[in-house]
Amino acid sequence: MTKEERHLWYDFLSTYPIQFKRQKVVGRYIADFFCPKAKIIIEIDGSQHFSEDGLQYDKERTDFLNKFGIMVIRLTNIDINQRFRSSCEFIDLKVKERL
Numbered sequence: 391m392t393k394e395e396r397h398l399w400y401d402f403l404s405t406y407p408i409q410f411k412r413q414k415v416v417g418r419y420i421a422d423f424f425c426p427k428a429k430i431i432i433e434i435d436g437s438q439h440f441s442e443d444g445l446q447y448d449k450e451r452t453d454f455l456n457k458f459g460i461m462v463i464r465l466t467n468i469d470i471n472q473r474f475r476s477s478c479e480f481i482d483l484k485v486k487e488r489l
Contacts (some may be wrong), residue, residue, distance in 0.1 A: 394434050396466055399435040402478045403432075416460065419451055428488040431455060432463045432481060434470060443477055461488065 391399065391412065396453055403410040414424040416431065423432040435448070452462045463484060469477045 391422075392434065392436065392467070394436075394467045397470055397474070398434065398465075398477075399423070401474070402481070406482075406485075408489070412458070417454060417458070419455070425485060428485045429460045430463060430481075430484060430488060431460055432465065435464055435466050454455075 395412070398410055402470055403412075408425055408427055410423045410425045410432075412423050414421050416424055421431040422434050424430070425432075433448075448464070461484065463481065465477050
């Protein structure tokens with residue numbers, strides 16, 4: 391896990407009342423974090439995700455997962471490092487909406 395993934399896991403998701411799994415295989419992809427009950431995947435995107443190839447790969451991946459009713463939430467390293475609380479509140483809101 392990256393530094394940002396560890397921060398989100400240890401400081402929020404690991405104690406979240408609805409179970410999240412980390413580094414979970416979903417279809418042909420490995421999700422940073424997956425909540426099976428709410429069918430939400432959280433991806434923490436570093437700079438490599440903003441290249442043309444990275445954006446195309448992420449779009450294909452998201453489209454594939456959406457076909458199975460899975461919502462993909464993309465947060466950036468900057469979101470985790472500078473907007474941690476609001477990022478956690480956003481995740482909580484989306485989980486509650488999906489349950």
